[in-house]
Amino acid sequence: MSPASASALSLSGLTKAFGGLRALDDVSLEIQPGERRAIIGPNGAGKTTLFSLVSGEQAPTGGRIALFGRDITRLAPHRRAALGLARTYQITNLFPRLTVLDNCLLAVQALSPVKLHLHRPLGRYRALFDRAEALLESVGLLAKRAAPVRDLSHGEQRQLEIALALAGTPRLLLLDEPTAGLALAESQMMVALLKGLDPAITILIIEHDMAVAFELTDRVTVLHYGRVVADGSARDVRADPLVQEIYLGAMGTA
Amino acid sequence: MSGPAPANRLVVPVVVLAVLLAAPPFLSSYVLTLLTQSLIYAIVAMSLDLLLGYLGLPSLGHAAYLGVGAYSVGILTSRYGAGFGTVLPVGVGLALILAAVFGLLALRATGVYFLMITLALGMVAWGLAYRWVSLTQGDNGISGLPRPDVPLPWSLAGAIPFYYFALAGFLLALGVLWLIVHSPFGMSLVGVRESETRMRTLGYHVWLHKYLGFVISGGVAGFGGVLWAYYNGFVGPTDLDLSTSVEVLLMVALGGRATLLGPALGAGIIVFLKNLVSVYTQRWLLILGAAYIGTIVYAPEGIVGAVRRLSEATEPAPARPEA
Ligand SMILES: Nc1ncnc2c1ncn2[C@@H]1O[C@H](COP(=O)(O)OP(=O)(O)OP(=O)(O)O)[C@@H](O)[C@H]1O
Numbered sequence: 001m002s003p004a005s006a007s008a009l010s011l012s013g014l015t016k017a018f019g020g021l022r023a024l025d026d027v028s029l030e031i032q033p034g035e036r037r038a039i040i041g042p043n044g045a046g047k048t049t050l051f052s053l054v055s056g057e058q059a060p061t062g063g064r065i066a067l068f069g070r071d072i073t074r075l076a077p078h079r080r081a082a083l084g085l086a087r088t089y090q091i092t093n094l095f096p097r098l099t100v101l102d103n104c105l106l107a108v109q110a111l112s113p114v115k116l117h118l119h120r121p122l123g124r125y126r127a128l129f130d131r132a133e134a135l136l137e138s139v140g141l142l143a144k145r146a147a148p149v150r151d152l153s154h155g156e157q158r159q160l161e162i163a164l165a166l167a168g169t170p171r172l173l174l175l176d177e178p179t180a181g182l183a184l185a186e187s188q189m190m191v192a193l194l195k196g197l198d199p200a201i202t203i204l205i206i207e208h209d210m211a212v213a214f215e216l217t218d219r220v221t222v223l224h225y226g227r228v229v230a231d232g233s234a235r236d237v238r239a240d241p242l243v244q245e246i247y248l249g250a251m252g253t254a
Numbered sequence: 255m256s257g258p259a260p261a262n263r264l265v266v267p268v269v270v271l272a273v274l275l276a277a278p279p280f281l282s283s284y285v286l287t288l289l290t291q292s293l294i295y296a297i298v299a300m301s302l303d304l305l306l307g308y309l310g311l312p313s314l315g316h317a318a319y320l321g322v323g324a325y326s327v328g329i330l331t332s333r334y335g336a337g338f339g340t341v342l343p344v345g346v347g348l349a350l351i352l353a354a355v356f357g358l359l360a361l362r363a364t365g366v367y368f369l370m371i372t373l374a375l376g377m378v379a380w381g382l383a384y385r386w387v388s389l390t391q392g393d394n395g396i397s398g399l400p401r402p403d404v405p406l407p408w409s410l411a412g413a414i415p416f417y418y419f420a421l422a423g424f425l426l427a428l429g430v431l432w433l434i435v436h437s438p439f440g441m442s443l444v445g446v447r448e449s450e451t452r453m454r455t456l457g458y459h460v461w462l463h464k465y466l467g468f469v470i471s472g473g474v475a476g477f478g479g480v481l482w483a484y485y486n487g488f489v490g491p492t493d494l495d496l497s498t499s500v501e502v503l504l505m506v507a508l509g510g511r512a513t514l515l516g517p518a519l520g521a522g523i524i525v526f527l528k529n530l531v532s533v534y535t536q537r538w539l540l541i542l543g544a545a546y547i548g549t550i551v552y553a554p555e556g557i558v559g560a561v562r563r564l565s566e567a568t569e570p571a572p573a574r575p576e577a
């Protein structure tokens with residue numbers, strides 16, 4: 001099923017049309033296991049759409065998606081999560097009315113059959129709590145465990161997003177602008193957190209901040225109007241005249 | 255919801271339980287009757303709370319499951335002379351089956367469409383009760399039902415023994431539902447209520463959780479229906495009226511969604527209110543509507559929700575463990 005040589009993620013001819021608009025147009029990509037890859041591109045380039053197709057939240061108009069050698073093009077989102085896929089959101093997507101700990105518990109039990117247990121109080125499942133608290137500790141939110149998520153600062157919510165995504169020990173992690181809206185100090189904390197992640201985890205990261213993208217990854221893919229227009233090492237991509245024109249030129253070099 | 259309930263939260267329920275246990279000899283038979291009705295309706299209201307409060311699914315057809323339970327008593331005892339030991343599992347089982355079928359249809363929709371479909375399905379159940387005369391005796395209903403034949407040293411014919419019987423049924427339903435909402439599955443239901451999309455990408459089969467919640471809710475409502483028919487000694491299409499479903503929905507909203515005991519309290523309030531204003535029966539629906547609007551405006555989180563919020567606001571913040 002999943003040969004050792006298989007890509008962590010393989011996209012072929014992936015297309016997504018919203019009416020007449022081709023948000024993604026014939027995108028093919030291979031991400032190797034353990035790779036850290038940045039996806040960059042101007043606003044509306046189709047980056048988030050790409051993640052939504054991989055996570056299964058949206059269905060592609062055409063093309064195929066394979067996760068560790070297994071075709072998942074038609075698989076429901078929860079089945080993809082069970083195969084080791086996790087994502088975070090550009091616009092924070094948590095359970096705002098629940099506590100930080102409950103958010104984490106939901107993520108921790110998500111891939112366990114325990115989530116269907118209804119004959120024992122949740123409080124009896126010590127292992128779930130231990131795991132949730134360890135996750136909160138790792139993102140520096142343990143002290144906030146009893147607070148409702150809506151009372152957290154934006155930066156803390158971004159950190160909790162990471163904790164939720166890590167809860168299922170994913171093999172492929174999709175991070176959609178993890179530093180979006182963060183102050184410089186918070187952004188540096190986030191970069192440190194991401195750098196410290198298990199190197200075995202394959203990570204795809206959408207990032208507007210070029211410095212962050214180049215610091216966290218060794219390879220960069222540039223999307224523009226739904227197409228891959230450049231792909232290579234940070235240095236190559238930086239030097240690419242087309243990329244400079246459409247992206248770096250528009251954004252100002254980082 | 256993850257931590258153990260603080261002891262002071264248990265004080266009120268324990269006092270209420272003590273009063274419920276000790277009160278009957280001091281009550282008029284009229285009040286005892288209303289209290290018995292309240293306990294049975296509380297079971298149905300709490301079952302709807304699982305759906306509305308914990309899953310966020312507003313059903314307007316909950317009378318259907320109550321009806322299946324109630325008609326199981328009517329048909330099985332009048333035709334086959336079946337005893338309580340048969341009627342109870344069959345009644346609850348049929349309610350589970352009906353919910354399993356209706357759930358397949360209703361869960362294709364969300365939001366107000368879910369409400370409309372459950373309403374339509376509730377009407378279908380009412381129509382069956384009304385029209386399937388050979389089975390249900392139509393408009394006349396089935397009367398003369400005996401009290402349950404439980405293997406107890408005293409008979410349930412009297413008002414007080416039956417009150418305790420209803421109280422036991424209420425406590426059983428409360429215990430089962432309490433366990434469910436505090437279980438990992440209950441946590442999953444709350445997650446679905448808060449964000450289906452996030453639950454999906456975390457790895458939850460959202461539909462399955464909704465479906466199981468829907469079916470369990472129907473089964474518990476069917477249990478309430480069994481007790482209801484035994485209490486009345488009668489079952490008829492009026493038990494499945496739309497107004498029954500509306501009343502149950504209001505019990506949940508008034509008492510406080512996702513609190514279980516709130517809907518139980520709401521059941522008591524509605525049952526007593528209904529009988530107090532029964533002189534003006536024509537206006538009952540008007541009063542229900544006014545109560546509903548009043549709840550939405552003044553206490554959207556219901557009575558128990560409002561009390562909890564106020565008590566939390568006055569209490570010192572809970573101690574945070576050291577990081
Ligand atoms: N659900 C949708 N319906 C219609 N159009 C959509 C939808 N989602 C995205 N689009 C359009 O598809 C294009 C790509 O959007 P997408 O969100 O993927 O861009 P992005 O690269 O993530 O941009 P940003 O950097 O602003 O986050 C945009 O033109 C957007 O307006």
Ligand SMILES: [Mg+2]
Pocket residue numbers: 047048049090
């Ligand atoms: Mg985006």
